[in-house]
Amino acid sequence: MELTTPTKLEFYDQMLKLQSKAILVHYFKGDDGRKALILDNTIFHPQGGGQPSDTGFICVTDSNLRFCVQDVRSKDGVVFHYGVAEDSSMENELEQGKGKEVILQVDESRRRLNSRLHSAGHLLDVCMRNVGFGHLEPGKGYHFPDGPFVEYKGTVPLNELQNKQREIEIEVNALISKGGKVNATVLPYREAAELCGGSLPDYIHPGSNPRIIKLGDNPGCPCGGTHVSDVSEILSMKVSQIRTKKGMTKVFYTIGT
Structure with missing residues (x-):
C-alpha cells in the first residue's frame, strides 16, 4: 500500500x-x-x-x-x-x-497527562541551564508515565549533579508556580533559532520551518508534541534521580497529581 x-x-x-x-x-x-x-x-x-x-x-x-x-x-x-x-x-x-x-x-485524561509530562521535560531543560549545566546538550526525552526522564549529552561529576539536584527541583517548581502561557508556532529557521536562544539542534535543516514551543517567558524549543496551555498546569515536579554514564547524563522526574 x-x-x-x-x-x-x-x-x-x-x-x-x-x-x-x-x-x-x-x-x-x-x-x-x-x-x-x-x-x-x-x-x-x-x-x-x-x-x-x-x-x-x-x-x-x-x-x-x-x-x-x-x-x-x-x-x-x-x-x-x-x-x-x-x-x-x-x-x-x-x-x-x-x-x-x-x-x-x-481521551482527555490521557492527553492531559501526556502533555503535562512532556511540558515538564522541556521545563527541566530550562532549569538545567539556569543552574549552570548549559553545556549539557539535551538529547532524547522519555515522557511516559512509567518513568519519565531527559537525557543529556555530556557529563558532570556525579557528586556535583547530586548536590545540584535539590537546586534544580526548586528552580523548576518556582517556574511552575510563576506560570506562563504556552504557545506553538511554525517559524522560518532564523526566527526559530532566535526564539530558542540563538541556535537550533543539528538535526533541524537550516532551510526548514520548525515548530517551536514557547513556555512562558523561557527560551523556546523545537518540538512536535502536545503541551499544557499554561506552565502552572504541570502542578509540581520532583527530580527523583540523576545518573551519568558513558558520556550521557539522565535526569529522572515525576510530576504532581
Whole structure:
C-alpha cells in the first residue's frame, strides 16, 4: 500500500482540541494483523518524540459505528490510527467508507497527562541551564508515565549533579508556580533559532520551518508534541534521580497529581 498524501496534523496548531471532524481515506489490515484508519487530518498525536500516542474513538457520522483507537503511529507523514471496531459486524461499513465523514474524540485524561509530562521535560531543560549545566546538550526525552526522564549529552561529576539536584527541583517548581502561557508556532529557521536562544539542534535543516514551543517567558524549543496551555498546569515536579554514564547524563522526574 502506497500513500503519498501526508495527514494534516491539527494538533500542531490546536493542542487543546479534543474533538474534530475528518474524512476517511483508507481502512486496512496490516501485515501484523492490526487494523487501522487513515484520515485526511487528525487531532490524535502519534507516538514519537518521547511522547506516547493518544487514544480515543473515531465514529462514522450518522452511524452507530465506533472505532476504538488504541495506538497511533506516523510513517512518512501518514498517520495510522490502530484499533478495533466496537461491533465487528459493522466493519464492512469501514471497508466501504472511503470519503465518509468521521468524528474524532481524543481521551482527555490521557492527553492531559501526556502533555503535562512532556511540558515538564522541556521545563527541566530550562532549569538545567539556569543552574549552570548549559553545556549539557539535551538529547532524547522519555515522557511516559512509567518513568519519565531527559537525557543529556555530556557529563558532570556525579557528586556535583547530586548536590545540584535539590537546586534544580526548586528552580523548576518556582517556574511552575510563576506560570506562563504556552504557545506553538511554525517559524522560518532564523526566527526559530532566535526564539530558542540563538541556535537550533543539528538535526533541524537550516532551510526548514520548525515548530517551536514557547513556555512562558523561557527560551523556546523545537518540538512536535502536545503541551499544557499554561506552565502552572504541570502542578509540581520532583527530580527523583540523576545518573551519568558513558558520556550521557539522565535526569529522572515525576510530576504532581
